[in-house]
Amino acid sequence: MSETQQPGILVLSGPAGSGKTTVVNRLLSVSPAKLMKCISATTRPPRPEEVNSSDYYFLSTEEFEQRRERGEFLECAEVHKSGNWYGTLKSEIERARNENAWAFLEIDVEGALNVMQAYPQAVTIFLTTPNPDDYERRLRERNTESEEVIQKRLQTAREELKHADRYRFCIVNDELARTIDEINDILKSEEDVS
Numbered sequence: 001m002s003e004t005q006q007p008g009i010l011v012l013s014g015p016a017g018s019g020k021t022t023v024v025n026r027l028l029s030v031s032p033a034k035l036m037k038c039i040s041a042t043t044r045p046p047r048p049e050e051v052n053s054s055d056y057y058f059l060s061t062e063e064f065e066q067r068r069e070r071g072e073f074l075e076c077a078e079v080h081k082s083g084n085w086y087g088t089l090k091s092e093i094e095r096a097r098n099e100n101a102w103a104f105l106e107i108d109v110e111g112a113l114n115v116m117q118a119y120p121q122a123v124t125i126f127l128t129t130p131n132p133d134d135y136e137r138r139l140r141e142r143n144t145e146s147e148e149v150i151q152k153r154l155q156t157a158r159e160e161l162k163h164a165d166r167y168r169f170c171i172v173n174d175e176l177a178r179t180i181d182e183i184n185d186i187l188k189s190e191e192d193v194s
């Protein structure tokens, strides 16, 4: 990467149960590229272990709506037909720029498609599992969601898979170490050409 160039935007999506969170956390700790995870805003209530301004910015529906009207979001979407809104604040992209780091977004497909329109040069990666049944098994193993929520997430997973080919890269997450290597290689070659 030349001195005047800045790292860009890295988007990672994948259905619930694709192992996304593990990949995100591992990348943040081992990637040679400088990554800054953008903290999303959401109207979803926090889970017991979640911390405001670290896992998410937890906003009331009213505040989310006001900030949306003020144009503060790069993208936002109602995810999993849950009634809950999620969005990437433009200020998070700015924060990454100021740190000279990749703005690392873990967002759903709808959000990713919007980011692709605004930033066609964004590095977009879709994560899948080798076997479609893995999504359901991993979701159930997590044991944090009700049956109704699981069914909605499986439905969303089926929908999301249809858009995998819109991403610049599609990675089958069958082995964590290999997935991480592949993503690091992608980032390195992007940094080399820019």
Ligand code: 5GP
Binding pocket: 013, 016, 040, 041, 044, 075, 076, 077, 079, 086, 087, 088, 106, 107, 108, 109, 110, 111, 112
């Ligand atoms: P969870 O409620 O399990 O934390 O996240 C549910 C889904 O919301 C995940 O699929 C995640 O990718 C998506 N998500 C998280 N943050 C954002 C965001 O800022 N924008 C969009 N469009 N989706 C998000």
